[in-house]
Amino acid sequence: MSAAADTISPAEIAKFTEIADTWWDPTGAFRPLHKFNPERIRFIRDRLAAHFGRDITEPRPFAGLRLLDVGCGGGLISEPMARLGFEVTGIDAGAENIGVARLHAERMGLAIDYQVAAPESLRAAGHEYDAVLALEVVEHVSDVSAFLGAVGGLVAPGGAAIAATLNRTVKSLLLAKIGAEYVLRWVPRGTHDWRKFVRPSELAAGLRRGGLALSEFSGVAYDVARDDWKLTPRDLDVNYMAMAVKA
Amino acid sequence: MESKASPHPPASADVAADIAADIAIVGGGLVGAALAVALARHGIKVAVIDRVDPAAMVDERFDGRASAVALSSQRLLAAIGVWSHVAATASIREIRVSDGPSLFFLHYDHAQLGNEPLGFMAENRVLRRALACALQENAQHVLRLAPAAVTGFSQDADSAVLTLNDGRRLRAQLAIAADGRDSLVRDLAGITVSGWSYPQVGIVGTIGHARPHDHIAHEHFLPAGPFAILPLADERASDGTAVHRSSLVWTERSDAADAYLKLDDAAFLAAIAERVGSFLGPLHLIGPRFSHPLGLQFASRYVEKRLVLAGDAAHGIHPIAGQGVNLGWRDVAALTEILVDAQRLGLDLAHPSGLARYERWRRADNLLMAGVTDILNRLFSNDVGPVRLARDLGLGVVNRLPAMKKLLMRHAMGTVGDLPRLMRGEAL
Numbered sequence: 001m002s003a004a005a006d007t008i009s010p011a012e013i014a015k016f017t018e019i020a021d022t023w024w025d026p027t028g029a030f031r032p033l034h035k036f037n038p039e040r041i042r043f044i045r046d047r048l049a050a051h052f053g054r055d056i057t058e059p060r061p062f063a064g065l066r067l068l069d070v071g072c073g074g075g076l077i078s079e080p081m082a083r084l085g086f087e088v089t090g091i092d093a094g095a096e097n098i099g100v101a102r103l104h105a106e107r108m109g110l111a112i113d114y115q116v117a118a119p120e121s122l123r124a125a126g127h128e129y130d131a132v133l134a135l136e137v138v139e140h141v142s143d144v145s146a147f148l149g150a151v152g153g154l155v156a157p158g159g160a161a162i163a164a165t166l167n168r169t170v171k172s173l174l175l176a177k178i179g180a181e182y183v184l185r186w187v188p189r190g191t192h193d194w195r196k197f198v199r200p201s202e203l204a205a206g207l208r209r210g211g212l213a214l215s216e217f218s219g220v221a222y223d224v225a226r227d228d229w230k231l232t233p234r235d236l237d238v239n240y241m242a243m244a245v246k247a
Numbered sequence: 248m249e250s251k252a253s254p255h256p257p258a259s260a261d262v263a264a265d266i267a268a269d270i271a272i273v274g275g276g277l278v279g280a281a282l283a284v285a286l287a288r289h290g291i292k293v294a295v296i297d298r299v300d301p302a303a304m305v306d307e308r309f310d311g312r313a314s315a316v317a318l319s320s321q322r323l324l325a326a327i328g329v330w331s332h333v334a335a336t337a338s339i340r341e342i343r344v345s346d347g348p349s350l351f352f353l354h355y356d357h358a359q360l361g362n363e364p365l366g367f368m369a370e371n372r373v374l375r376r377a378l379a380c381a382l383q384e385n386a387q388h389v390l391r392l393a394p395a396a397v398t399g400f401s402q403d404a405d406s407a408v409l410t411l412n413d414g415r416r417l418r419a420q421l422a423i424a425a426d427g428r429d430s431l432v433r434d435l436a437g438i439t440v441s442g443w444s445y446p447q448v449g450i451v452g453t454i455g456h457a458r459p460h461d462h463i464a465h466e467h468f469l470p471a472g473p474f475a476i477l478p479l480a481d482e483r484a485s486d487g488t489a490v491h492r493s494s495l496v497w498t499e500r501s502d503a504a505d506a507y508l509k510l511d512d513a514a515f516l517a518a519i520a521e522r523v524g525s526f527l528g529p530l531h532l533i534g535p536r537f538s539h540p541l542g543l544q545f546a547s548r549y550v551e552k553r554l555v556l557a558g559d560a561a562h563g564i565h566p567i568a569g570q571g572v573n574l575g576w577r578d579v580a581a582l583t584e585i586l587v588d589a590q591r592l593g594l595d596l597a598h599p600s601g602l603a604r605y606e607r608w609r610r611a612d613n614l615l616m617a618g619v620t621d622i623l624n625r626l627f628s629n630d631v632g633p634v635r636l637a638r639d640l641g642l643g644v645v646n647r648l649p650a651m652k653k654l655l656m657r658h659a660m661g662t663v664g665d666l667p668r669l670m671r672g673e674a675l
Contacts, residue, residue, distance in 0.1 A: 024404065026599045035600050041592045056591055057675075059290050080593030107405055226607075228600055 023074025023100050032186040033076060033136075039220055039229040040135065040241065041080050044162050047216065047243045048131055051160050060085030068129040068154055070119050071137030075101035075112065081133075082110045089129070091117040119150040128156040135164040135241075138203065139196050145206050152210010155246045161212055164220070164241040168197035171237040200236055212244035264416075268294035268390055269596060270586070271409055271419035273397055273432045275301065277314070277371065278558030278575035279425030280378035285327045285583040287388035289675060291590055294417055295382070296409065297393040305376045311537040312451050313479060313494035314374060315339065315464070315569035316367045317661030319670040320576040324377075326669045327583075328384065332377035335480035338364035340462040342659065346627070346639050353642045355656045359649070364462070365660050368477050368494060370453075392417070397426075400435040400554070407553035407597070421597040422554045423582070425575075428544060430560035436551045442544035442563070445624065447472045448504035449566055450497040452536040453479065454519060457528030459491050467522065470630035472498025473567050474522050492533060495519065496566055498541065498628070508538055541565055543621055545614060549606040553597045557582060562613040565620040567627075573661050574613050580667035581608050587675045612664055 026034040045056060054061040063085035069078045072090030074097055082088045082105070090112055092098050098114045105112045119134075132154050134147075141147040148163075155161050166176050177194045180186040204214045219232035220239040270286055272279045275297035283293045303309055316324070316336070324330040342365060344353040357365050382389050392411065399410035400422065407422035409432075424432035433440070460478040467474045479492040497519070499507060507518055512532055520530050544563040549556045558575030585601045594601070626638050657663045661670070668675060 034598065038589075038592055038594060038598065038600055041594065045592060083593035084591075227603070 023076065023097070024104055029188060030074075030076070032180070036220070036229050036239075037076055037080075039231055040164060041077065043218060043220075043231060043241050043243075044077075044081075044133065045084065047162065048160060051243075051245065052130070062086045065130040066128075066156075067131045067133065068119075068122070068127075070132060070134045070151060071140070072101060072114065073097050075104055075114070077133060077135060078112050078114070079105060079108060079110055082112050086131070089113045089115065089122075089127075091115050091119070091122065093118060119147065119154055123150050123153045127154060128159075129154055130156055130159045132159070132161045133163075134161065136166075138163060138165040138198050138206075139192065144198055144202060145209060148203070148206030149209045152207055152212045152244075152246070155210070155212060157246055160243060160245045161207065161210075162241060162243050163203060163207070164239070165203060166192065166197040166239055167236055168194065168199050169237050172197055175238050200240065200242070203242055207242070207244045212246050214242060214244045216243040217241070265408070265418040266294065266390070266392075266415060268292045268417065268419045269421075269590075270294070271296065271407060271417050271422045273297075273409065273422065273424050274426035274430075274558075274560070275299075275304075275391070275393060276425065276427065276558075277374055277378070277572050278579060279423075280375070280382060281324065281327065281329065281576060282423065282425060282557060282579045282582060283389055284329055284378060284381040284385060285323075285579055285669070286586060287382075287385035288327055289583070289587045289590070290388065291586060291596070292388050292390075294390040294392055294419065296395050296397060296411065296417070297391075298396050300394045301379055301391065305372045305379065307372055307534055310371045310375070311453065311535055312539075313368055313370045313453070313477060314572045315477060316369055316374075317570070317573045317659065318363055318366050319661035319666060320573045321367055322672045323576055323580045323667075323669045326672070326674065327381065329377050329381045332380040333369055334373050334376065335482075336367040336369040336373075337460070337478040337480045338462050339366045339368060339464050339478060340364050342464045342466065342656075344466045344468070344642065346468045346635065346642060355659065357656075360653060360656055360660075363660075365464075365656060368464075368479050370479065370494070397431055397435070400432050402551075402553040420553070420595055421586075421602075423557055424554065424560045425557045426560055428542075428559045428563045430556065432554070433546060433556055433560050436554050438551060438556065439547045440544050441547065442542055444540060444542035445565060446501050447498050447541045447624075447628065448501050449539045449541050450495070450499055450504060450507065450536060451539065452495050452497075452519075453492055453533040454495060454516075454523075454527075455490050455492050455531045455533050457491070457530075458526070460493055460527065468627040469522065470628065471500045471503065472624065472628040474498065475569070476523055476527075477569075490533075491527070493527070495523075496569075497522065498567070498624075501540075504538060508536065543617055545617060549610055550602040555582065555602055555605060561609070562617060564613075564617045565624045567620050567624050568616070568659070570616050570620065570661075574616055577612065577661070577667065577670065578605075578609050580669040581605055583669060584667045584675060608665065 022028040049056050067081050067086035067088050069090040072078045072092050078088050078090035095116045098116045101114045134151050173194050181189045219235040221232040223230050269292040272295045275295045283295045286293050340357045342355040396412040397409050398412050401408045406418045409417040424430050462478050465476040475496040477494045479494050481489040484490050546561045549561050557578040589596050589601050
């Protein structure tokens with residue numbers, strides 16, 4: 001583990017490396033994430049296209065922009081971002097995740113810089129990115145405020161950050177913890193610790209500490225009728241995303 | 248899944264030697280070629296495999312059928328740059344439905360719904376030629392593998408792999424089976440079909456007539472089945488005069504069809520004239536006659552890992568409403584919308600949510616049309632007195648209910664339901 005002074009707890013890392021090989025099986029353990037992915041990416045793409053003035057009907061619309069994917073896991077977001085033209089760096093605390101991500105990117109013919117690292121170490125090395133993503137990672141770190149401070153510090157002036165996490169509400173306890181882990185078995189038991197879920201106000205405060213101004217919140221909710229996820233701008237009770245920009 | 252038939256097993260898993268494309272389309276017919284053009288125009292690299300040499304497909308002897316291109320299908324073909332290459336079409340401005348010799352008939356007039364026609368008639372070879380032109384225009388994104396046959400289909404973690412009869416292998420993110428009712432790829436993937444054959448045969452041919460058709464389509468319900476006279480574009484005779492033409496779709500009982508097909512031209516023409524009536528003036532035969540067994544068939548599922556079914560490979564219906572190929576084009580428009588969306592999200596084109604959305608979107612619509620055509624055929628292809636009376640009263644009622652009639656007309660135009668954007672005249 002190269003990342004020193006890290007905010008990531010070892011118990012959390014061990015949990016994910018166990019199932020890392022199954023990252024890319026859309027019908028396997030990460031099926032919920034694969035199902036969740038299109039709507040998350042749509043939010044990221046549309047907000048970043050608006051922010052950077054890019055046309056999404058063009059091939060590789062984000063060419064020339066650098067993107068950092070914090071907590072990239074097996075690369076489920078990094079790869080689409082690379083196909084959309086970003087020059088992508090993906091970091092994760094789990095070495096096996098990075099191993100899987102590298103292997104898969106190579107098979108896909110995508111040049112992505114994957115590193116076992118924490119945002120703090122990149123920041124210490126003076127790196128900056130036009131866009132920084134921190135998706136479903138905030139709820140797994142031991143110090144949310146320090147983590148978001150580091151994320152904010154990695155955003156270049158004029159850049160943007162997008163975070164996605166789970167809200168700490170009774171509804172999220174019922175749906176995301178008990179429902180998803182114990183009833184529907186969407187994710188393995190013990191994937192989440194509800195007490196570490198992050199309220200929007202806490203997320204906003206952390207981003208502010210990193211020098212970012214919050215521009216938008218949107219919920220993401222599962223639509224039973226369509227068996228798919230959709231953005232719910234006013235319902236932040238369970239899964240939600242935030243867009244923030246740096247002046 | 249292992250490939251089930253492969254006379255040329257690959258010597259090694261030499262992925263680099265495989266032909267690569269984003270999407271592999273098996274079948275380059277009216278549906279497969281339209282899909283290839285639609286995807287290629289949006290920057291998706293496609294390979295099209297067909298058993299038939301593209302040059303042979305546009306011969307009059309290959310396919311003597313004509314298709315009723317619904318208004319929504321015409322919008323799709325225009326949006327993907329195919330329609331401008333369609334050399335000759337006749338618009339359908341009215342549809343007249345009559346029940347044999349009975350007085351009751353249903354009359355659809357496009358003028359009741361604004362100025363747009365209900366659809367267009369185009370000969371399949373004319374459509375195939377237009378599709379070939381459009382494929383040529385998008386050549387930088389289209390790889391044509393024809394004539395070539397698929398002998399094996401398998402999937403691994405990243406790709407669908409098709410083995411060809413010349414030993415080559417094609418690797419793509421997604422394979423699309425558009426290889427017709429007897430889809431080989433569907434069978435290789437283990438997707439079953441259910442359905443039944445009708446005790447009917449579709450006799451198809453083209454007639455010339457002395458009087459113009461005035462862009463009116465006629466459907467006579469005869470006891471053996473529907474007999475349709477569909478307006479085609481005029482042709483110029485060698486002396487420069489216009490030859491008025493119509494396409495016939497004559498549904499006949501299977502046990503009687505053979506006898507009609509064996510008649511000499513004069514007797515065959517006489518049998519046609521008896522059914523058409525006198526309103527088109529003296530008739531003559533143009534081109535060869537064809538016959539097609541009729542059946543209803545639907546695939547148990549449309550989606551398999553890295554494979555989807557489209558067009559007749561997924562659903563085959565009775566030609567009574569002229570909707571078969573239009574359903575296939577709806578599949579094309581829906582798939583294009585879903586795949587272009589996936590591409591613009593940087594996703595694997597075969598990501599399961601997209602494929603699931605396609606199946607949900609198209610299966611219900613296709614099944615509904617299969618059911619409607621089946622019921623219509625059963626209702627009209629008989630001469631049972633009470634049934635006749637009931638349906639004639641029904642036709643008469645429909646003809647007097649403007650709202651109901653407009654809905655049925657919109658069905659013929661293909662503008663009902665959850666239409667893909669390319670069929671609403673919107674760009675992706």
